[in-house]
Amino acid sequence: MEKKLANFDIVHTCEIMNYYTYQAVAAKKINKNLKVLVTVWDNSFGRFECNYWPGFKMPPRYWRRQITNIIKENAAGVDKFLPVTNDAAEMLKYYGAPEEKIQVVEPGIVLADLDIEITLPYQLAGKEVYLMVNRLVKEKGVYDCLFGWQMYLSKTKTAERKLLVIVGDGPERQNLRRIVDEQNLKEHVVFIRQLSYNEMPAIYRVAKCLILGSIPNSTWQEQFGYVLAEAICAGVPIVATYCGAIPEVVGEAGLLVPPAHPIDLSNALLSMDNPVVYNKLKAGCKMEMERFSVEKYAKNISEIYRSLL
Numbered sequence: 001m002e003k004k005l006a007n008f009d010i011v012h013t014c015e016i017m018n019y020y021t022y023q024a025v026a027a028k029k030i031n032k033n034l035k036v037l038v039t040v041w042d043n044s045f046g047r048f049e050c051n052y053w054p055g056f057k058m059p060p061r062y063w064r065r066q067i068t069n070i071i072k073e074n075a076a077g078v079d080k081f082l083p084v085t086n087d088a089a090e091m092l093k094y095y096g097a098p099e100e101k102i103q104v105v106e107p108g109i110v111l112a113d114l115d116i117e118i119t120l121p122y123q124l125a126g127k128e129v130y131l132m133v134n135r136l137v138k139e140k141g142v143y144d145c146l147f148g149w150q151m152y153l154s155k156t157k158t159a160e161r162k163l164l165v166i167v168g169d170g171p172e173r174q175n176l177r178r179i180v181d182e183q184n185l186k187e188h189v190v191f192i193r194q195l196s197y198n199e200m201p202a203i204y205r206v207a208k209c210l211i212l213g214s215i216p217n218s219t220w221q222e223q224f225g226y227v228l229a230e231a232i233c234a235g236v237p238i239v240a241t242y243c244g245a246i247p248e249v250v251g252e253a254g255l256l257v258p259p260a261h262p263i264d265l266s267n268a269l270l271s272m273d274n275p276v277v278y279n280k281l282k283a284g285c286k287m288e289m290e291r292f293s294v295e296k297y298a299k300n301i302s303e304i305y306r307s308l309l
Contacts, residue, residue, distance in 0.1 A: 001020065001023040001024070001027065002023055002026050002027040002029075002030055003027075003030065004027075005024065005027040005030075005031055005034060006027070006030055006031050007031070008031065008034060009033060009034065009035065009309060010034070010035050010036075010037065010305055010308060010309070011024045011027070011034065011035075011036055011037070012036075012037045012038070012039070013036065013037070013038045013039075014038065014039050014040075014041070015038065015039075015040060015041065015042055016038060016040060016042070016071055016074045016075060016078070016081070016092065016095060016097070017042070017048070017067060017070055017071050017074070018070075019070060021036070021038050021070075021074050021078070022070045022073055022074055024036045025073055025074055025077030025078060026073075026077075028077060035079045035080070035308040035309070036077065036078045036079050036080075037078070037079065037080045037081075037082060037304070037305075037308070038074070038078050038080075038081055038082065039082045039083075039084065039105075040081060040082065040083040040084065040088045040089075040091070040092060041083075041084055041088060041223040041224055042088060042091060042223060043085060043087035043088045043090075043091050043221060043223055043244055043245055044091070044219060044220055044221055044223075044244075045091055045094055047218070047219040047220070048064060048067045048068070049064070050218045050219060051218075051219040071095050071096075072096065075092075075095050075096040075097045076096070078097070078101070079101065079308055080101055080103065080304060080308060081097050081101055081102045081103070082103060082104075082105045082304070083102065083103075083104050083105075084104070084105065084106055084107055084223075084224050084245075085104065085106075085223075085224060085245040085248050085249070086104055086248060087244060087245050087248065088104075088223070088245070089102050089104050103304065105297065105300050105301065105304075106229075106291050106292060106297070107224070107226075107229070107292065107297060108292060108293060108294035108295075108296065108297030108298065109226075109229045109230055109232075109233045109289075109292040109294065110294055111200075111201055111204075111230060111233055111234060124163065124165070124203075124206055126161070127161060127162070127163040127206075128158070128161050128162050128163065128208050129163050129165055129203070129206050129207045129208060130149070130162065130163065130164045130165070130207065130208060130209045130210075130211060130269070131164075131165050131167065131203065131204075131207045131209065131210045131211065131231070131236070132145055132164065132165070132166045132167065132168070132210075132211050132212070133167045133168060133200075133210065133227045133231075134168050134212060134227060135168055135169070135170045136166070136168050136169060136170030136171065136172045136173045136176060137170045137171060137172060138172060138215070139214065139215055139217060139220060140212070140213060140214055140215075141212075141213025141214050141215045141241060141243075141259060141260065142166075142170075142172050142176060142213065143172070143176070143179075144213045144215070144259075144260050144261065144262045144265060145211050145212075145213040145262075145265065146164075146176060146179060146180070146189070147262040148211075148213070148262035148263070148264075148265030148266045148269070149164050149185075149188070149189070149211075149266070149269070150183060150185060151262060151263065151265075151266035152265075152266040152269040152270055153185075153188055155266060155267075155270050156269075156270060156273055157273075158273075159188070162188055163188060163189070163190060164188060164189045164190070164211075165190045165192060165203065165207075166189065166190065166191050166192065167192045167194075167195055167203070168192075168193075168194075169193045169194065173191065173193075176191070177191060200230070201234065204230070204231065204234035204235075204236055205234070207231075207234075207236045208236070208237075208272070208278075209236065209237055209238065209239055209269070209272055210227065210228070210231040210236050210237070210238045210239070210240075210254075211238075211239050211240070211265070211269075212225060212227065212228060212238065212239075212240040212241070212246070213240070213241050213259070213260075213265065214240070214241050214243040214244065214246065214259065215241070215243060215259040215260050216243050216244060216259060221243050221244030221245075222243045222244035222245055222246050223244060223245060224245050224249060225240070225244075225245065225246055225249055228240065228246065228249045228250055228254075229249060229292045231253075231285075232249075232250075232253045232285050232288050232289050232292065233285075233289045233292055235282060235285045235286070235289075236285065237253060237254050237255075237272065237278065237281035237282060237284070237285060238250050238253055238254025238255070238281075239254060239255050239256075239257065239265060239268045239269055239272070240254055240255075240256055240257075241256065241257055241258065241259040241260075241261075241265075242256050242257070242258060242259060243259050250288075251284065251287075251288045251291075252281075252283075252284030252287055252288060253281060253284040253285045253287075253288045253289075254281060254284070255268040255271065255272070255281070256268075
């Protein structure tokens with residue numbers, strides 16, 4: 001790739017530990033005018049020191065040495081770091097990136113037209129729709145969300161109207177469906193394996209709330225939660241966990257609870273039954289969505305590019 005970049009002025013990559021970022025930095029030895037920018041989502045400190053394959057007591061030394069060298073070279077050679085959150089910015093400083101080269105740039109969110117009428121093949125009419133939109137994996141807290149939902153139904157006075165729509169696929173899908181069947185939740189939980197990009201606004205339009213129950217572990221925490229920003233831009237309040245960058249992304253647009261705590265999650269959902277609380281969160285969505293303006297993002301990126309030329 002170094003030779004391919006011989007006639008370019010700017011190359012924009014992703015993540016400080018990626019080898020192609022290292023190749024872009026190496027290309028500066030051939031093309032002295034080349035500037036390298038890197039967008040950074042990662043916010044998991046030291047994960048390369050504890051991320052290893054089964055059968056190893058610790059990460060292999062060779063693997064750790066290679067990753068460390070790549071990060072070191074990239075931290076020194078990249079011209080501009082564009083973390084999407086302050087957490088990612090702090091991680092960059094930890095890895096040695098100069099603070100003067102770091103600028104937080106939140107992504108712009110492009111939603112399909114919310115006014116387009118799309119008929120979904122699901123019975124949502126007359127329901128209060130709550131959304132889960134994520135991979136169905138344990139680290140997304142899918143079981144906590146389901147158990148919290150069940151507890152909420154036992155507490156709310158209008159349980160018959162409540163419907164949780166789970167959009168996504170993953171290894172936990174079959175077991176989640178089993179729990180729904182065995183706990184007699186079929187009238188209150190619907191699974192949708194996939195929706196197209198153009199269909200998502202139709203379901204955001206009828207949604208009361210988005211739920212995200214991410215759980216941090218030793219090698220990962222929520223890096224941004226793109227679905228959170230999408231929901232905010234669609235005016236949908238959020239119930240989510242204190243995991244990684246979630247608090248920073250949600251801001252005033254939602255309620256946050258501890259990870260792996262379905263009781264607190266159910267209570268947060270219950271608080272949304274209060275119109276005063278819910279209207280305040282809706283107002284929070286309007287305030288926070290300005291951060292994810294596509295025009296603002298384009299302006300920031302174009303100004304950064306010009307500053308490097």
